[in-house]
Amino acid sequence: MPFNIGLSGLNAAQADLQTTGHNVSNAGTTGFKRSRAEFGDVFAQTFGGISQTAIGSGTRLQAVTQQFSQGRTEFTENGLDLAINGEGFFVLNDQGNTVYTRAGEFQVDRDGFLVNNQGQQLQGYPPQNASAADPEFNTGQLNDIRLQTGDADPQATGEIEALVNLRSDAENLDPALFDAADPDTYNFSTALTVYDSLGTARDANLFFVKTADLEWQAHARVEAGVDAAGDPVAFDAGPFDLSFNNSGTLEEPTTFNLTTPDFPNGAAGLDTELDFGGTTQFGGDFAVNDLSQDGFASGRLTGVDIDDSGVVFARFTNGQSRVLGQVAMANFTNPQGLEKLGNNNWAETFAAGDPVLAAPGTSNLGTIQAGALEAANVDIAQELVNLITAQRNFQANAQTISTADQITQTIINIR
Incomplete structure (x- = not known):
């Protein structure tokens, strides 16, 4: 019996050593969870339960369980x-x-x-x-x-937001004389880029003409490229009437529909909401506070x-x-x-x-x-201590077998 008890202890210590060695070998394995050998004592069963004088028959490996504690995060x-x-x-x-x-x-x-x-x-x-x-x-x-x-699909410009300040002391002009090519026929202008249905960028200009006190007209021109003959093409839209109250804020309507014909490259014409909400007529200089649109070209x-x-x-x-x-x-x-x-x-x-x-x-x-x-949740220092403990357990169980052998030899030598 002592031999079997010592042998069970040797097997348990060996399993502990193997489990610890497995942990150490995977210390660099991403996402690895360390294992733990779990043991139980062995007692012989008798009728009605375990005898009060039962000594036990050693130990056995019950399970090798993985410990799902958090490993440290390593940035890459x-x-x-x-x-x-x-x-x-x-x-x-x-x-x-x-x-x-x-x-x-x-x-x-x-x-x-x-x-x-x-x-x-x-x-x-x-x-x-x-x-x-x-x-x-x-x-x-x-x-x-x-x-x-x-490629990501393009998106045609569906909305333009123009938030500007128009100088209240600007000169009144005759709206019938408006010409986008003649700066003397409008008071102020600004520009932005819009996109057609194929994602082609188009230059767009907004022109502002003061027609009377607190009254303005806005015009839009979209450059459309060249036609089949190679001549430049531009689409004009407007006028859009802007009326301000005596506080300098814009009255309704503040949004307008800007549409153009189809473009020479085959793209559909623009059908865009032109939003002047927030535009003012104050005494300061002309200023573009916000000028944005929601279109974009294709992308890689x-x-x-x-x-x-x-x-x-x-x-x-x-x-x-x-x-x-x-x-x-x-x-x-x-x-x-x-x-x-x-x-x-x-x-x-x-x-x-x-x-x-x-x-x-x-x-x-x-x-x-x-x-x-x-990273693996293996603590190398702890595993090295476990190795030492498992080694000592192995040696102690080997000593149990050695001692049992000496006792057996003593009994055999009795004359």
């Missing part, structure tokens, strides 16, 4: 590296099988999918309206997250950003961004019940419970840090 230079701050797992598609990981080392494959170094595709929620400023996501559907590599992909809620944005050269999806995360009632697959992956089991899928930062799920990775 790759914007597609993702670290989880808090609970949860990334969801991956492994050729139709769903696996889970804490390792966020992602890259883009040849088809534009976000994958890890094993080619497993990161799962996320598709946007319901990718062009919306605050898009909603279809959280009932998991898709492979795919980056758009084509310049980069991808991921925020802490897992929303993936594509950035384009035209200054626009487009939502590509939202990273999905999963959590389990008992993460220690997950099946260890290796390669930083786990699979769901009955013991782990059903996966709860949601967006990062919701429920009890952690947030995402882009451009960073979660």
Whole structure:
């Protein structure tokens, strides 16, 4: 019996050494969770329970459990590296099988999918309206997250906002004499760039003519390029009547419809709302306080950003961004019940419970840090101490066997 007890202790110490060695060997593995060997004592059962005088039969390995404590966050230079701050797992598609990981080392494959170094595709929620400023996501559907590599569509100018101050002491002019080419026929002018339906930039000018006290006319001219004969083409719109009260603020109407014919390049004509709301007639100098429009040209992909809620944005050269999806995360009632697959992956089991899928930062799920990775939660100093302890346990159990052998030899030598 002492031999078996000592042997069980040797096996336990060896399992402890192997577990600790496994932790040390993965100290540099992204998202690795250290393991702990758990042991239990062994007693022989008798009828009615364990005898009060039972000595015990040694020890046995009960389980090797992983400890899901947070690893430190290490920042990288790759914007597609993702670290989880808090609970949860990334969801991956492994050729139709769903696996889970804490390792966020992602890259883009040849088809534009976000994958890890094993080619497993990161799962996320598709946007319901990718062009919306605050898009909603279809959280009932998991898709492979795919980056758009084509050009972003252009947008024709649909609104122009012009907020200016027109000098109250400006000279009254005859509106019938207005000529955009003659500066003497208008009081003030300003310019901006607008875009047609094909994303071509067009120069647009606004002209202001004071027709009477507190009365002005605004004219618009949009340069349209050249016609088939090579002659320059410009489209004129207006006049738009602006009336001010004796406080110098603009009275209704303040918005007007600016339309043009189709452009020579085949683009549709502008159908734009021209908003002068906030325009004033004060005694100060002519000033352009705000002049903006909502159109833009097409753009090429310049980069991808991921925020802490897992929303993936594509950035384009035209200054626009487009939502590509939202990273999905999963959590389990008992993460220690997950099946260890290796390669930083786990699979769901009955013991782990059903996966709860949601967006990062919701429920009890952690947030995402882009451009960073979660390091292993292995404390090398603690593991070295564990090695020393396991080694001493091994030596002590070996001494148990040695002592039992000496006693046996003594009994054999009795004459």
